[in-house]
Amino acid sequence: MANESLYLEIMNLINSKTEGQYWDFKREPHEDNKTLVHDILCLANAKHDGDRFLIIGVDDPSEDCKIIGLDENTPKRKKEADLNDILNNIEFSGGNIPIVNVRTLNIDNKEIDVIIIKNTMNKPYYLEKNYGIVKAYHIYTRTGDRNTPKDKNANFSDIEYMWKERFGLNLDVEERFELCLDDIDNWMDEFETKETALYKPVPEFSIELTEFNESDYVEPFNTFYLDNSLLYGNILFKYNSNVIFQCEYAYCDGGRLLIPVPKLYVYTDKNGESVEFYYYNLDAIEGKFAKLISNDTFDFKCRIRSFPFIIVKNESVLNNFVEYLKDNITKSDIPSNTMFNTEDPNKYTSTVNLDSLVYIKSVFDEWILYYEEI
Structure with missing residues (x-):
C-alpha cells in the first residue's frame, strides 16, 4: 500500500x-x-x-x-x-x-x-x-x-x-498542542496525586482530569478486568485556562488503571450482521493520550488482564482495515459468541460480542504486517 x-x-x-x-x-x-x-x-x-x-x-x-x-x-x-x-x-x-x-x-x-x-x-x-x-x-x-x-x-x-x-510558532494552538502531546518525554505526569500533567518546555499546555463519577453501568472493555466497576470523567487539554480539547477517561479494575475511553467501531458484514472492535487512532486525542500515559507502550494490563484493542496511525489505515474486514470477515467466522454476564442484564450498556473484540484484534495483528510491507 x-x-x-x-x-x-x-x-x-x-x-x-x-x-x-x-x-x-x-x-x-x-x-x-x-x-x-x-x-x-x-x-x-x-x-x-x-x-x-x-x-x-x-x-x-x-x-x-x-x-x-x-x-x-x-x-x-x-x-x-x-x-x-x-x-x-x-x-x-x-x-x-x-x-x-x-x-x-x-x-x-x-x-x-x-x-x-x-x-x-x-x-x-x-x-x-x-x-x-x-x-x-x-x-x-x-x-x-x-x-x-x-x-x-x-x-x-x-x-x-x-x-x-x-518551535511550532507557525501553528495555531490546536496544532501546537497535538505536537506537544507527541513529545511524551517532556510531560510531567502527576495523575496519581494531583490528576494533572504539565508540558515542561511550555507549561501553559496542561492536562487535567475532572472529578470522576462512579458508573452504574459496565462497558464491554471493562469486563476484561477482574473488577468490572467503572469510574468515568473527562480529560481537559488546556492552554492557560482555555480548554482546547476534551475526551473521556475511565478508571478500570476498581480504579487501578487509567485509560482514555477507546472508540468502538461497528461494521455490518456481508450477511447484514454487526461486528465490533475497539481502537485508538494516533491522530486523535484519545490515541495521543493513550500513547502518553502508557509511555508509548500501549500496555493497559492490570493484574495481568487487559482488554483487546487495535492501534491505527490515522483514519486512512482504519478505513483500509474496515474495507478488508467487510470483504473477508463475517460474524460467522468468529469462533464463539460470548456476551455480557446475563445475571444482571440491565447493568450493561450494550450487547457487544466480547469474542468479536478478541478475534478482530488478532485479525488486525496479521493484517497490519502485510499492510505495512506493501
Whole structure:
C-alpha cells in the first residue's frame, strides 16, 4: 500500500514534466557526495508540508523528464544504508540529521531510485563543519525549482520560518498542542496525586482530569478486568485556562488503571450482521493520550488482564482495515459468541460480542504486517 501510494505520487511528478518546491530529478546518481548532501539539505529545509523527493534515473524537464533508468552496474548508485552512512559521518548542527529513505520503483520496466527526505519540525538543518563545497553554518533551502547556491544562505524570511517551524510558532494552538502531546518525554505526569500533567518546555499546555463519577453501568472493555466497576470523567487539554480539547477517561479494575475511553467501531458484514472492535487512532486525542500515559507502550494490563484493542496511525489505515474486514470477515467466522454476564442484564450498556473484540484484534495483528510491507 505504501509503495503503491509512492508510485502514484512519483508518476504524477514525472508526468508534470517540471521540477518544484519539494522534488528534483537527476538523470544519474550524483558524481560526488558533497553535491548530494547539498541537494538533501535544500529539500530538507524547503517549505512544504510533506515528504520531499530526489528522483534519480529521470531526465530533467528540458529533456521532457524522460525515464532513463538505473541498474546494478550504475556508478555511484546508493542504497539507504550507504546514504545514512554518509549523513551520519557529517557534522550536522546539534546532531540534527535529516531522515532519509531510499525506495526503488519499476516504471516501464526501468528502475529508478527515490530518495525520500522526511518532513520534520527540526529545520533548519545545517552543518557545523565544512563538507567540501557545502559550507558550515550556511542554511540552504529550495525555492520553486531552485536550490540555494552552495556559497550563499537562504533569504531571511525563509530562515525565520524554519526556526518558527522548529518551535511550532507557525501553528495555531490546536496544532501546537497535538505536537506537544507527541513529545511524551517532556510531560510531567502527576495523575496519581494531583490528576494533572504539565508540558515542561511550555507549561501553559496542561492536562487535567475532572472529578470522576462512579458508573452504574459496565462497558464491554471493562469486563476484561477482574473488577468490572467503572469510574468515568473527562480529560481537559488546556492552554492557560482555555480548554482546547476534551475526551473521556475511565478508571478500570476498581480504579487501578487509567485509560482514555477507546472508540468502538461497528461494521455490518456481508450477511447484514454487526461486528465490533475497539481502537485508538494516533491522530486523535484519545490515541495521543493513550500513547502518553502508557509511555508509548500501549500496555493497559492490570493484574495481568487487559482488554483487546487495535492501534491505527490515522483514519486512512482504519478505513483500509474496515474495507478488508467487510470483504473477508463475517460474524460467522468468529469462533464463539460470548456476551455480557446475563445475571444482571440491565447493568450493561450494550450487547457487544466480547469474542468479536478478541478475534478482530488478532485479525488486525496479521493484517497490519502485510499492510505495512506493501
